[in-house]
Amino acid sequence: MIKTLLHIDLNELPVRGLDVRILKNCTLKKVSDDAFLINNTIVLLIKSGSLRISFHDVFLELFAHDLVVLSKGAPLVILDTDPQLKLFYLTFSTAFAIENCNKQALLDAFYFLIGKSIGKVSLDLKSYLVVSLIYKLMYQVNSDKAIRHVATELQRISFNLFLYELRCIYGHFVSDYHLIFTRNENLTIQFLNILAIHFKEQHNVKFYAGVLYVTPGHLNKVVKHTTGKSVKRILEETLIMEAKNALEDDQITINFLSEYLGFNCPSAFSTFFKKHVGKSPTVYRSSLSK
Numbered sequence: 135m136i137k138t139l140l141h142i143d144l145n146e147l148p149v150r151g152l153d154v155r156i157l158k159n160c161t162l163k164k165v166s167d168d169a170f171l172i173n174n175t176i177v178l179l180i181k182s183g184s185l186r187i188s189f190h191d192v193f194l195e196l197f198a199h200d201l202v203v204l205s206k207g208a209p210l211v212i213l214d215t216d217p218q219l220k221l222f223y224l225t226f227s228t229a230f231a232i233e234n235c236n237k238q239a240l241l242d243a244f245y246f247l248i249g250k251s252i253g254k255v256s257l258d259l260k261s262y263l264v265v266s267l268i269y270k271l272m273y274q275v276n277s278d279k280a281i282r283h284v285a286t287e288l289q290r291i292s293f294n295l296f297l298y299e300l301r302c303i304y305g306h307f308v309s310d311y312h313l314i315f316t317r318n319e320n321l322t323i324q325f326l327n328i329l330a331i332h333f334k335e336q337h338n339v340k341f342y343a344g345v346l347y348v349t350p351g352h353l354n355k356v357v358k359h360t361t362g363k364s365v366k367r368i369l370e371e372t373l374i375m376e377a378k379n380a381l382e383d384d385q386i387t388i389n390f391l392s393e394y395l396g397f398n399c400p401s402a403f404s405t406f407f408k409k410h411v412g413k414s415p416t417v418y419r420s421s422l423s424k
Contacts, residue, residue, distance in 0.1 A: 144174055144227050149289065151230030154272045155223040156181075158382070169209040176204040176225045177300065179257075179265055183219030187212050194254055199262045201303065202254040222269040224296070234290045235297065255303055263330035265303070268296045270375045271361075271368070291361050295323065321346060322360040325353065333372050335396040339365045374410050377403075381419045388415050 144151050169188070178185070178201065185196040188211040189204060196202060204210060206228065257265065272292045328345055336342070342365060343350040354365045361368065373395055380386050380394070392403035407415050 139223065139225070142225075144225065144230070149276050151227040151233075152276065152289070152293070153223075153225050154269065154276050156220075156269070156273055157223050158220050169211045172204050172206055172208050172210050174225045174227045175206050175231070176223070177296075178202050178204070178224075179222040179262070179269060181220040181222060181266070183216045183221075185212075185219055185221065186214040196254055197256075199257045199259070200254045201257055201265065201300075203300070203304075222266060224269065224272065226293070230293075231297075234293050257303065260327075260331060261299075261303060264327050265296075265299050267326060267330040267372060268292060268299060270372065272296060274371055274375070295326065298323065318356045318360055321348070321353070321356050325357055325365070329369065329372065333369060334376070334394065337369060337373070337396060339369075370410060374407070377407055377415065378411075378418070381415060382422060384419075391415070 139153070139155065139157075142153060144153060147153055178196070180196045180198055180200045182198050187194050187196070189202075190208055193213075194202065272289070275289050275292055324346055325342055328342055332341070339350045339354065343353040346353060348356075350365075357368070358364050363371075377391060377395060380391050388404070389400050392400040395403060397403035397406065404414050404416075407413075407418070411418055413421065
């Protein structure tokens with residue numbers, strides 16, 4: 135699965151130059167020591183399990199919450215995966231990055247990332263939640279058949295947010311580099327950071343506005359202008375994505391999931407889920423096995 139994705143021609147995809155996936159079945163059918171060159175920049179974030187690779191002739195063993203940037207043109211060998219491996223996968227072309235970076239600082243960040251051999255970074259829980267949330271946002275945008283055939287502003291913004299977070303993470307290795315954003319962009323970034331940590335227990339826009347010392351109306355106006363989606367919409371999509379992922383595990387009960395996602399009772403969660411998905415959680419789970 136991974137090797138197949140690495141050889142995809144990004145220019146033939148619905149969103150030209152960009153591919154975002156949430157991979158849940160990455161087991162290698164056959165172990166091989168054959169190296170191949172990476173055609174585009176790849177960013178992997180491990181959700182669970184482990185992945186063993188050789189990159190630039192350096193052995194890397196990646197576990198949950200590890201992130202690695204694989205630069206274009208570098209030799210890669212996928213040595214082994216385990217059955218529990220799940221990961222976030224993103225690859226983009228240099229042309230896509232140049233066309234969609236709305237600030238020179240972000241374009242500089244892109245060149246910084248592809249020009250450094252820093253290896254893997256083990257994220258703390260907060261950083262993992264933020265980066266995985268942006269992965270999910272980008273995945274939702276690219277999976278939306280109604281808009282994915284054009285380079286929308288939301289795709290541009292989510293990609294810029296992704297680059298920003300990556301640069302901040304890798305910036306720990308280079309202390310003399312700073313990015314400058316507008317007030318609205320900073321507010322949106324702060325909102326996404328807080329959302330990634332608190333979305334399970336806080337479903338009210340007033341909470342996020344209060345933490346950021348702005349009115350709910352102002353926060354919603356800024357976020358919608360920056361991302362194309364309201365605060366409520368982003369929160370709802372985040373909850374639904376988390377619920378769908380959890381429902382793939384048969385060991386997680388609906389009652390537990392309801393409490394885990396901060397709903398007052400299972401019926402409230404089921405009503406919310408059915409409103410946005412068109413199926414109850416139970417029916418949705420049953421459909422996964424068909």
